[in-house]
Amino acid sequence: xxxxxxxxxxxASLVVVAVVASFAKxxxxxxxxxxxxxxxxxFGLNLTVGYAGQMSLGxxxxxxxxxxVAAIALKxxxxxxxxxxxxxxxxxxxxxxxxxxxxxxxxxxxxxxxxGFNVLVYLVMRNEEKLTGGTFxxxxxxxxxxxxxxxxxxxxxxxxTFVSLIIxxxxxxxxxxxxxxxxxxxxxxxxxxxxxxxxxxxxYTLLAFAIGAACAxxxxxxxxxxxxxxxxxxxxxxxxxxxxxxxIVGGSGRFFGPVIGTIIIxxxxxxxxxxxxxxxxxxxxxxxxxxxxxxxxxxxxLPGGILSIGDRFKxxxxxx
Numbered sequence: 205x206x207x208x209x210x211x212x213x214x215x216a217s218l219v220v221v222a223v224v225a226s227f228a229k230x231x232x233x234x235x236x237x238x239x240x241x242x243x244x245x246x247f248g249l250n251l252t253v254g255y256a257g258q259m260s261l262g263x264x265x266x267x268x269x270x271x272x273v274a275a276i277a278l279k280x281x282x283x284x285x286x287x288x289x290x291x292x293x294x295x296x297x298x299x300x301x302x303x304x305x306x307x308x309x310x311x312x313x314x315x316x317x318x319x320g321f322n323v324l325v326y327l328v329m330r331n332e333e334k335l336t337g338g339t340f341x342x343x344x345x346x347x348x349x350x351x352x353x354x355x356x357x358x359x360x361x362x363x364x365t366f367v368s369l370i371i372x373x374x375x376x377x378x379x380x381x382x383x384x385x386x387x388x389x390x391x392x393x394x395x396x397x398x399x400x401x402x403x404x405x406x407x408y409t410l411l412a413f414a415i416g417a418a419c420a421x422x423x424x425x426x427x428x429x430x431x432x433x434x435x436x437x438x439x440x441x442x443x444x445x446x447x448x449x450x451x452i453v454g455g456s457g458r459f460f461g462p463v464i465g466t467i468i469i470x471x472x473x474x475x476x477x478x479x480x481x482x483x484x485x486x487x488x489x490x491x492x493x494x495x496x497x498x499x500x501x502x503x504x505x506l507p508g509g510i511l512s513i514g515d516r517f518k519x520x521x522x523x524x
Contacts, residue, residue: 241423245419272329276342
């Protein structure tokens, strides 16, 4: 498949999503917007885990930091276009700090370190009531209004989030095809060889965490505006596990892996729960069990994620 055909398929897919959203119910538009928001965070996690090879279980913490910064700033009257870079920079700086343990520990040890960070951030969100509202949360978060155009309506806010997601995706696409992206891949495949070739291991390890964290922070800003009320629950470490699962199921280290994985992890359970198809009515009770079995089966059959299915068939053809 040549580049022009791939570009055509991508553009057609984006148009289809926009058309479907235009005629969807209010609840479906909300789900599509939520998908876009989570995809921003999983794109960043894919950079950290899939391309740089640094295990992270703290993505929900950055997601929450971005959301709380946005909630506090937007309620204070700070313009959205100023809130967005503030949240991204805040998460970038915290991500740099979190990247330092990755310089000393790897794999499951690093996973535990980032998990501990997520728990710490969650406890601060829950207990610092003067700043975060604690378990009562922060309500009345306004949606953005740019240049006199309000994005308060569900469909208007979806398109605003959708366009923002496309811009973020193009930035990451460019980044991963730049010398930086090749350095990230070298860091993942063989750190010792990468260092011998002149790659600054320290700098790129820190950048992997920082850029991934900034993406999650941006997603958090849109999440706060979407739900218009935030409390610590959505930023529990279980959300980090969900995001990591989305990256792995789709295909870790593949650019469109999070796109597929987030559909399966975020949208599929809700579609199974709310199905109106008569012979699928049992899903409304058993949807979590069916979903769990399907994910386990998928990981056994395709440990490299859904997008590795092409490689699987190619390897069979070569074996023949």
